[in-house]
Amino acid sequence: MAKKEFKAESKRLLELMIHSIYTHREIFLRELISNASDAIDKLYYRALSENLNGLSREDFFIRVEADKEKRTLTVSDNGCGMSKEELENNLGVIAQSGSLAFKKEQEPSEDIDIIGQFGVGFYSAFMVAKEVSVITKPFGSEEAYLWRSEGSDGYIIEETKKEGNGTDIIITLKDDTEEEQYSEFLDSYRLQDLIKKYSDYIRYPIRMDVEKSRLKEGSENEYETVTETVTVNSMVPLWRKNRSELTEEDYNRFYREKFYDFEAPLRVIHSSTEGTSTYQALLFIPAKAPYDFYTREYEKGLQLYASGVLIMEKCPDLLPDCFSFVRGLVDSEDLSLNISREMLQHDRQLRLIRSRLEKKIKSELLSMLKNDREKYETFFKAFGLQLKYGVYADFGANKELLSDLLLFPSSKAETYTSLDEYVERMKEDQKYIYYASGDNRERISHLPQTERLTDAGYEVLYLTDDVDEFALKMMQNYKEKEFKSVSDKDLGIEDTGETEEIQKENEENKELFRMMKETLGDRVSEVRLTSRLKTHPVCITSEGGLSIEMEKVLNAMPNAQQKVSAKKILEINRDHKIFEKLKDLFAHDSEKLKEYTELLYTEALLIEGIQPEDPVDFVEKLCNIMA
Ligand code: ADP
Numbered sequence: 001m002a003k004k005e006f007k008a009e010s011k012r013l014l015e016l017m018i019h020s021i022y023t024h025r026e027i028f029l030r031e032l033i034s035n036a037s038d039a040i041d042k043l044y045y046r047a048l049s050e051n052l053n054g055l056s057r058e059d060f061f062i063r064v065e066a067d068k069e070k071r072t073l074t075v076s077d078n079g080c081g082m083s084k085e086e087l088e089n090n091l092g093v094i095a096q097s098g099s100l101a102f103k104k105e106q107e108p109s110e111d112i113d114i115i116g117q118f119g120v121g122f123y124s125a126f127m128v129a130k131e132v133s134v135i136t137k138p139f140g141s142e143e144a145y146l147w148r149s150e151g152s153d154g155y156i157i158e159e160t161k162k163e164g165n166g167t168d169i170i171i172t173l174k175d176d177t178e179e180e181q182y183s184e185f186l187d188s189y190r191l192q193d194l195i196k197k198y199s200d201y202i203r204y205p206i207r208m209d210v211e212k213s214r215l216k217e218g219s220e221n222e223y224e225t226v227t228e229t230v231t232v233n234s235m236v237p238l239w240r241k242n243r244s245e246l247t248e249e250d251y252n253r254f255y256r257e258k259f260y261d262f263e264a265p266l267r268v269i270h271s272s273t274e275g276t277s278t279y280q281a282l283l284f285i286p287a288k289a290p291y292d293f294y295t296r297e298y299e300k301g302l303q304l305y306a307s308g309v310l311i312m313e314k315c316p317d318l319l320p321d322c323f324s325f326v327r328g329l330v331d332s333e334d335l336s337l338n339i340s341r342e343m344l345q346h347d348r349q350l351r352l353i354r355s356r357l358e359k360k361i362k363s364e365l366l367s368m369l370k371n372d373r374e375k376y377e378t379f380f381k382a383f384g385l386q387l388k389y390g391v392y393a394d395f396g397a398n399k400e401l402l403s404d405l406l407l408f409p410s411s412k413a414e415t416y417t418s419l420d421e422y423v424e425r426m427k428e429d430q431k432y433i434y435y436a437s438g439d440n441r442e443r444i445s446h447l448p449q450t451e452r453l454t455d456a457g458y459e460v461l462y463l464t465d466d467v468d469e470f471a472l473k474m475m476q477n478y479k480e481k482e483f484k485s486v487s488d489k490d491l492g493i494e495d496t497g498e499t500e501e502i503q504k505e506n507e508e509n510k511e512l513f514r515m516m517k518e519t520l521g522d523r524v525s526e527v528r529l530t531s532r533l534k535t536h537p538v539c540i541t542s543e544g545g546l547s548i549e550m551e552k553v554l555n556a557m558p559n560a561q562q563k564v565s566a567k568k569i570l571e572i573n574r575d576h577k578i579f580e581k582l583k584d585l586f587a588h589d590s591e592k593l594k595e596y597t598e599l600l601y602t603e604a605l606l607i608e609g610i611q612p613e614d615p616v617d618f619v620e621k622l623c624n625i626m627a
Contacts, residue, residue: 003153003156004092004155006092006152025127026194027198028128029064029185029195029198030194030199030257031121031122032169033062033195033198033199033206034121034199035121035122036062036076036079036167036169037062037077037203039077039079039080039167040062040077040080040204041079042080043060043078043079043080044060044309045309046139059078060077060078060079061078061204061206061207062077062205062206062207063075063206063207064191064206064207064208065209066185067186068183070172071172071173072170072171072172072173073191074170075168075171076166076167076168076169078164078165079166080165080166081138081141081165081167082134082136082145083138083141083145084143084145084157087145087147088157090122091155092155122169125169125171128171129173129174130151130174131149131150132148132170132171133148133169133172134146134147134167134168134169134170135168135170136162137162137164137165138165140165141165143159144159144160144162145157145158146160191208192208192232195208196232198257200233200234201233201236201238201254202233202235203235204235205231205235206232206233207230207232208229209227210227210230211225211227211228212227212228213225237308237331238250238251239272239280239282239329239331243270246270248268251270251284252264252265254282255268255284259328261286261290263287263288264287265286265287265327266285266286266287266368266375266379267375267379268282268284269283269284269328269364270282270283271360277332277356278333278334279330279332279333279334279353281302281331283302283326283329283360283361284326284327285365286325286327287379289382289383293325293383294385294386299316301314301316302318302319303329304318304329304344305330305332306331306332306333306335306336307331311335312344315330315344317345318330319354319357320354320358320390320398321389321390322387322390322393322398323358323361324386332349332350332353335347362402362404362405365379366405376407377415380416384406385465387405387406388406388465388468389467389471390402391403391406391474392467392470392474396474396475399474404419406418406419406471408435408462408468409441409464410459410460411450411454411459411460417459417461422459423478423479423481425459426459427457427458429493430458430493431482431484431492432482432491434458434459434461434484434485434491435460435461435462435463435468435469435483435485436460436462436486436487437462437464437549438463438464438608439464439609444463444464447607448535448536451534453493456493458493463549466553469550469553473545485542487547487548488541488543489541489543502530506528509529509583509586511586512593513528515590515593515594516582516593516597519593519597519598520597520601523601524601525567526569526570527569527572527597528569528571529571529573529579530572530573533571533573533576535573536573536576536607537572537576538571538601538604539571539604539608540568540605540607540608541569541571542567542568543567544567546565546566546567548566548568548608551564552610571604572600581596582596595621595625598617598618602618
C-alpha cells in the first residue's frame with residue numbers, strides 16, 4: 001500500500017519532535033492518556049445526551065500495557081474511536097494544535113521549548129517511538145482501521161479487525177543507545193510513577209497489569225508472582241481537591257498543561273460554592289497576553305463541566321468581556337448535560353455563576369493591587385487596556401466594576417497611580433481630578449498646560465493610550481470628583497486674581513484677536529489671552545465634549561467616515577513678549593500680523609504633537625521672517 005505524505009505543517013513539527021534532544025520525553029505518555037480521556041469524554045457525553053443504551057460510566061477505562069519482548073507500549077481506551085476519515089484528518093494534520101502558530105510568532109533566536117510547554121499531542125509519541133500504530137473503531141461501527149507510521153516519511157491506513165469500540169495506540173520504542181534508555185518506558189514502576197505524576201486527575205481509571213509477589217497459599221516462606229490489575233490514578237480532578245492538599249506547583253503545572261501557557265499564572269483563583277448554586281471554579285490570571293489577545297481572533301471563555309463531564313471547551317457566557325483574559329474552568333452540578341449552546345445563554349444558573357465569578361475576579365484583582373503591587377502592575381501592563389475598553393464599552397455599564405482597577409501614570413507616581421490613590425493625595429482645596437493626554441509621559445509632562453498645574457502642586461494623570469480619555473469621559477467622575485482636562489478653560493483653582501485683569505485685557509485687544517481669528521478661519525473658534533502658560537508663547541486648547549486628543553484618535557480610525565473636529569482655541573501667553581509684538585503689528589503691519597498668526601498657530605499644533613496642515617508653507621513663512 002502506498003504511503004501517504006503528512007501535510008506540510010505536520011511534517012515540520014514531526015521532524016522537530018523526532019530530532020529534539022528533549023529531556024522530558026516522558027510527557028508523551030501524558031499526551032496519549034489525555035487524548036484517550038478526551039475520547040471517552042466524547043462518547044460519554046453522547047451516551048448521556050443521546051440516551052445511548054448500554055453505556056455506563058463505570059465501563060469506561062484507559063489501559064496501559066508494556067510488552068518487554070516486543071518493546072511495545074500500548075495505550076488503549078474504549079472511547080469514541082475514529083472513522084477512516086477521522087483518522088486521515090486527525091492524524092495527518094496537526095495544524096489545529098496551535099503550537100505551530102505560536103512557534104511562528106517567536107523570534108527564531110528565542111529558544112522556546114515548545115514541546116515541553118505545549119500539548120503537542122499524539123505526535124509526541126515519535127520522541128520515543130520508531131513506529132506508531134493506531135487501531136481504532138468508532139462506537140456503533142463494524143469497521144476498524146489501522147494507521148501506521150515510522151515518522152516523517154508518511155503513513156498508511158488499512159482495514160483491520162478490532163473488538164469493541166475505542167482506540168489502541170501501539171508504540172514500538174526506539175532502540176536503546178548509550179545516552180538514551182528508551183526501555184525505561186517498559187518498566188512497570190516507572191510507568192506508574194509517570195501516570196501518578198502527570199495524569200492523576202484523569203477522571204477515568206487508568207489500569208495496568210502489575211506483577212506482585214505474594215505468599216503461596218498454605219506456605220510460610222514460598223512466594224509466587226501474580227498479575228493483578230490496578231487503577232493507578234486517584235481520578236479526583238484537581239479542582240475537586242481541597243485547596244490545602246494542593247501546592248502552587250500543582251496548580252501551575254495543571255495550568256500550563258491544560259491552557260498551553262509556558263509561564264506560570266500571576267494568580268490562581270480556586271473557589272467552591274454551595275447553596276443556591278453548587279459549583280467549583282478554578283480560574284487563572286495569565287502573566288502575559290496571548291499573541292492574539294487584542295485581535296478579533298481571540299475567543300474568550302471558560303471550560304464548562306456538568307458534574308465532572310466536559311460539555312463545552314470555551315463557554316463565553318461565563319465571562320464578561322472586560323475579564324476576557326481569565327482562563328480556567330467551572331464545574332457545576334446544577335447544569336443539565338444535554339443543554340444546547342443556545343439554551344446555555346439563557347440559563348439562570350449560568351448567569352448566577354457568571355455574576356459571582358465577576359465579583360470574585362474583581363476582588364482578587366483588588367487584593368493583588370493592594371498586597372502585591374509589582375505583580376498587579378505586570379498584570380496591568382498585559383491587560384490594562386482591556387479593562388479600559390471595558391469601562392468605555394456598553395455605554396459604561398461596567399464602569400463601577402472596573403474603575404477601582406485602573407492605573408495611570410501621573411506627575412506624582414513613579415510608575416502608576418490608581419484613582420483611589422490619586423484622590424487620597426488630592427490637595428484640600430482641589431475640586432477636580434486633572435488629566436492630560438499625549439503620546440508619552442515625557443511629552444505630556446512638558447505640555448504648557450500641564451506645567452502650570454504641576455508647578456502649583458496639583459497631580460496630573462497622564463493619559464497615553466488612545467482609549468484613556470474616552471474611558472474617563474464615560475466615567476465622568478470618581479468618588480464624586482469630576483475629571484478635568486488640563487486644557488479646560490475653568491480649572492477650578494484659586495487664580496491669582498488675574499482673571500479679571502485678563503478679561504479686561506482681552507476686551508481691550510478685541511480687534512487684534514478678531515483679526516487673528518479671521519486669519520485662521522474655521523481652524524479655531526477663538527483667539528484669546530491666557531495666564532495658564534508659564535514660558536510658552538502659545539497653546540491650543542479645546543472646549544466642549546471633544547478634545548484634541550479624541551479628535552486625533554477618532555480621525556485615525558480606519559473606518560472614520562466623516563472627520564470630526566474639536567472646538568479649538570488659540571491662547572496667547574500675556575506675559576510673553578510675543579504679545580507686545582502682536583499689538584505692535586496690529587497697529588502698523590496687518591499683513592505681517594497674519595503671517596505671525598499662522599506661525600503661532602502651527603507652533604501651538606506642534607507642541608500638541610499635531611502635524612502642521614502645510615509644512616512647506618510653515619517653513620517658508622519662518623524663513624521669510626528670518627531672512
Ligand atoms: P489534540 O489532542 O491537541 O487535538 P492530537 O494530535 O493529540 O491533538 O490529536 C489529534 C486528534 O486525533 C484529536 O483531536 C482527536 O480527534 C484524535 N485522537 C487522538 N487520539 C485519539 C483517541 N485515543 N481516540 C479518538 N480520537 C483520538
